[in-house]
Amino acid sequence: MASLDRVKVLVLGDSGVGKSSLVHLLCQNQVLGNPSWTVGCSVDVRVQDYKEGTPEEKTYYIELWDVGGSLGSASSIKSTRAVFYNSVNGIMLVHDLTNKKSSQNLYRWSLEALSKDSSPTRVIVSNGDYDREQFAENSVPLLLIGTKFDQIAETKRTEVLTRTAFLSEDFNAEEINLDCTNPRYLAAGTSNAVKLSRFFDKVIEKRYFTRDPSPMIGFADRKRFNFKSLHYD
Amino acid sequence: MSFLVDSIIMFTSQVLFFGFGWLFFMRQLFKDYEVRQYIVQVVFSITFAFSCTMFELIIFEILGALSSNSRYFHWKLNLYVILLVLIFVVPFYIGYFVVSNIRLLQRQKLLFACMVWFTFMYFFWKLGDPFPILSPKHGILSIEQLISRVGVIGVTLMALLSGFGAVNCPYTYMSYFLRNVTDSDILALERRLLQTMDMIVSKKKRIAMTRRQMYQRGEDQNKQTGLWGMIKSVTSTQTGSENLSLIQQEVDALEELSRQLFLETVELQATKERIEYSKTFQGKYFNFLGYFFSIYCVWKIFMATINIVFDRVGKTDPVTRGIEITVNYLGIQFDFFYAISSNKSSNVIVLVLAQIMGMYFVSSVLLMRMSMPLEYRSIVTEVLGELQFNFYHRWFDVIFLVSALSSILFLYLAHKQAPEKQMAL
Numbered sequence: 001m002a003s004l005d006r007v008k009v010l011v012l013g014d015s016g017v018g019k020s021s022l023v024h025l026l027c028q029n030q031v032l033g034n035p036s037w038t039v040g041c042s043v044d045v046r047v048q049d050y051k052e053g054t055p056e057e058k059t060y061y062i063e064l065w066d067v068g069g070s071l072g073s074a075s076s077i078k079s080t081r082a083v084f085y086n087s088v089n090g091i092m093l094v095h096d097l098t099n100k101k102s103s104q105n106l107y108r109w110s111l112e113a114l115s116k117d118s119s120p121t122r123v124i125v126s127n128g129d130y131d132r133e134q135f136a137e138n139s140v141p142l143l144l145i146g147t148k149f150d151q152i153a154e155t156k157r158t159e160v161l162t163r164t165a166f167l168s169e170d171f172n173a174e175e176i177n178l179d180c181t182n183p184r185y186l187a188a189g190t191s192n193a194v195k196l197s198r199f200f201d202k203v204i205e206k207r208y209f210t211r212d213p214s215p216m217i218g219f220a221d222r223k224r225f226n227f228k229s230l231h232y233d
Numbered sequence: 234m235s236f237l238v239d240s241i242i243m244f245t246s247q248v249l250f251f252g253f254g255w256l257f258f259m260r261q262l263f264k265d266y267e268v269r270q271y272i273v274q275v276v277f278s279i280t281f282a283f284s285c286t287m288f289e290l291i292i293f294e295i296l297g298a299l300s301s302n303s304r305y306f307h308w309k310l311n312l313y314v315i316l317l318v319l320i321f322v323v324p325f326y327i328g329y330f331v332v333s334n335i336r337l338l339q340r341q342k343l344l345f346a347c348m349v350w351f352t353f354m355y356f357f358w359k360l361g362d363p364f365p366i367l368s369p370k371h372g373i374l375s376i377e378q379l380i381s382r383v384g385v386i387g388v389t390l391m392a393l394l395s396g397f398g399a400v401n402c403p404y405t406y407m408s409y410f411l412r413n414v415t416d417s418d419i420l421a422l423e424r425r426l427l428q429t430m431d432m433i434v435s436k437k438k439r440i441a442m443t444r445r446q447m448y449q450r451g452e453d454q455n456k457q458t459g460l461w462g463m464i465k466s467v468t469s470t471q472t473g474s475e476n477l478s479l480i481q482q483e484v485d486a487l488e489e490l491s492r493q494l495f496l497e498t499v500e501l502q503a504t505k506e507r508i509e510y511s512k513t514f515q516g517k518y519f520n521f522l523g524y525f526f527s528i529y530c531v532w533k534i535f536m537a538t539i540n541i542v543f544d545r546v547g548k549t550d551p552v553t554r555g556i557e558i559t560v561n562y563l564g565i566q567f568d569f570f571y572a573i574s575s576n577k578s579s580n581v582i583v584l585v586l587a588q589i590m591g592m593y594f595v596s597s598v599l600l601m602r603m604s605m606p607l608e609y610r611s612i613v614t615e616v617l618g619e620l621q622f623n624f625y626h627r628w629f630d631v632i633f634l635v636s637a638l639s640s641i642l643f644l645y646l647a648h649k650q651a652p653e654k655q656m657a658l
Contacts, residue, residue: 006434027441040495042488043430045437047445061438065430076502080495083423084430 007207008087009200011066012109013094014102018147021180022094023066026196031181038068041084048200060204064092071108078112085113090141090203095167097146097160097177103167106144110171114140141206142173143199150179174199239303246289247282254281258583273580276318276326280587283315284594291598316379319591320357323584325350330580357382380595384625387596390589392629396636399530404644414504422501426494433487440480534637537630596625 011019020042024032027044046062067084069077091113095103146164161177168175176192178185186193255278290308293299328349332342360382510516 039492040426041430041491043434043437045434045441047441061441063434074499074503076499076506079502080423080498083427083498086427 006087007060007062007089007204009062009064009090009092009203010085010088010113011064011092011094012106012113014096014099014105014109015068015070017094017096017099017102018180019066019068019094022092022145022147023064025180025183025186027064029183031183038066041065041067041081046200048197048204050201050204062200062203071105071112082112088113088140089207090143090199092143092145092199093171093173094145094147096148097164098148098151100163103146103163106167106171110142139206141199141202142171143195144168144171144173144175146175146177147180149177149185150182235300236303236306239299239307242299243286243289243303243307247286250282250285251278253285254278257281270580272326273330273583276322277583277587280315280318280323280591283311283318284591286311287315287594287598312380315591315595316383319383319588319595320354320379321350323588323591324353327581327584327588328353330584334581360385383592384596385628387592387594388625388629389632391593391596392632393636396633396638397640399533399633399637400640400644414501414508416505419498419501419505422494422498426491426498429487429491429494433484433491436480436484436487440477440484443477443480530637534634537634537637540630541627541634 011023013019015037018035020038021032021035023042023044024030027046043066044064046064048060048062050056050058050060065084065088067081069081073081091110093106093110095106144164144167146160152160164175164177174195176195178192186196255274258274258277286307290304290311293304325346329342329346332345332349511520
């Protein structure tokens with residue numbers, strides 16, 4: 001199968017937040033029974049109907065690349081991981097709603113994936129902090145996913161949701177909060193399902209219906225590329 | 234009056250150690266996780282504090298600081314507390330957290346934790362029987378019983394790790410053992426990895442499409458009624474699912490291959506980085522140290538053999554030998570713990586670390602006693618009772634030797650395997 005048709009979405013996040021369960025839920029419409037550590041990268045494929053319900057409906061395959069590991073890994077692991085960050089069309093950032101650190105680490109994860117042009121250990125941003133402007137200019141669509149929603153007590157929900165709202169603002173991305181062991185959260189018609197479809201549609205559009213010569217633009221190229229895009233009718 | 238002053242000094246130093254352990258926990262061990270149960274942090278810091286205090290007391294003993302009465306008192310106190318922690322508190326919490334990770338046993342957590350603890354105590358007691366560690370003068374619940382058992386476990390652990398460290402350290406540092414890795418090797422391997430991923434992706438696309446078609450056809454079939462419709466639906470889905478399971482098997486095999494390739498690539502990258510490091514000034518320095526260290530380790534292994542063969546008790550610093558290597562190796566141990574820890578098991582891992590650390594320190598004190606000059610030995614002997622110290626030294630030698638030899642064998646096999654894999658590429 002030619003690699004020309006690929007739509008590649010990375011699924012990033014700390015160890016143990018539920019990326020494998022999420023990917024399994026999205027692709028197989030089933031709950032993953034026995035989650036275990038992901039060694040290297042595991043890929044799964046989702047069949048997505050682009051512009052569902054309209055006359056322009058077309059079926060695409062979306063590859064979800066679930067890259068395992070943690071931010072504190074040895075540099076040899078990081079260099080090897082960087083191989084998977086090639087030509088990425090979209091990124092899903094997954095964090096655990098019960099673990100604040102996993103949300104904070106998402107900044108570093110996105111930098112690691114988007115700074116692929118430089119060596120993996122060196123960070124382009126000067127002091128290691130995120131830069132909101134960079135994310136605003138970034139052309140790779142991002143989606144924020146919070147897992148283990150059911151494990152948050154009712155009383156703490158508003159606090160957690162305000163925190164994630166700030167997060168999604170920083171990344172200039174939409175957010176979904178769910179529990180990967182319950183398919184109900186992504187049932188057809190829920191706002192989560194709508195946001196998900198919108199994200200995938202955006203990814204497909206960016207890949208196939210814009211004038212950018214390369215599918216992925218990282219931070220290093222932002223000065224060189226012209227961000228105007230043309231839409232086909 | 235001096236007793237009060239001494240106690241204050243001891244207490245402040247303990248608080249300092251506690252704080253240090255707390256910080257270490259926050260900054261290093263739990264860097265990537267959120268601490269949800271503070272009891273783990275408290276227990277770890279307490280164990281750390283009391284272990285350090287024991288060393289402090291030995292130093293005070295040698296320096297002659299503080300009055301000897303207060304030293305004696307604090308020795309006893311410290312020993313009791315640390316034994317209490319190591320035998321009652323830490324194992325119980327380890328059992329509790331292990332049980333809470335297993336989904337089945339969620340309801341009766343406390344009950345199962347107690348059961349685990351009792352099992353631990355049973356084996357702990359039984360441990361004493363085959364070893365000639367006690368003179369028959371002592372009763373059942375004396376402190377000597379407990380210390381002797383903790384000592385055996387601790388000494389075994391120390392010897393195991395020392396043996397492995399003695400062999401692994403020179404292997405890691407010396408560039409003689411570094412295989413030659415070029416950039417093109419790594420690139421070739423990465424390309425293979427990506428190709429494998431592509432194959433997995435294309436097969437999964439087929440599976441997904443087939444499933445979708447089956448699902449859609451299944452819906453159409455449901456509209457067909459009658460016997461013939463039912464038979465047709467059964468046969469078509471049969472071949473469909475047979476096909477699927479075949480492709481699924483291929484996918485599983487490919488996924489296993491991709492994992493292998495990933496790990497190999499990581500290893501090659503690590504080797505390349507080590508080669509680069511060895512060319513730097515620091516690297517050369519460590520390389521030299523590695524040669525020196527390897528000679529030192531060989532000598533130690535030799536001495537251990539001599540001690541056993543000639544039934545001699547080592548009078549030449551078993552302490553420095555053990556502690557040097559293990560302290561060097563402790564850093565590498567933490568990496569191992571990071572690698573295997575995850576969100577769920579992080580609590581258990583930290584507690585296990587605390588347990589090992591505590592036992593280390595207690596047995597270090599035991600081993601140290603032999604190498605201290607006579608005038609300092611008295612207090613340690615007094616406090617620890619009449620344990621058979623000679624036995625511990627012999628035991629250390631044996632385990633050290635066994636561990637060193639088996640790690641040599643293990644590393645040799647691993648080293649041999651890798652270049653063969655390279656050739657197969």
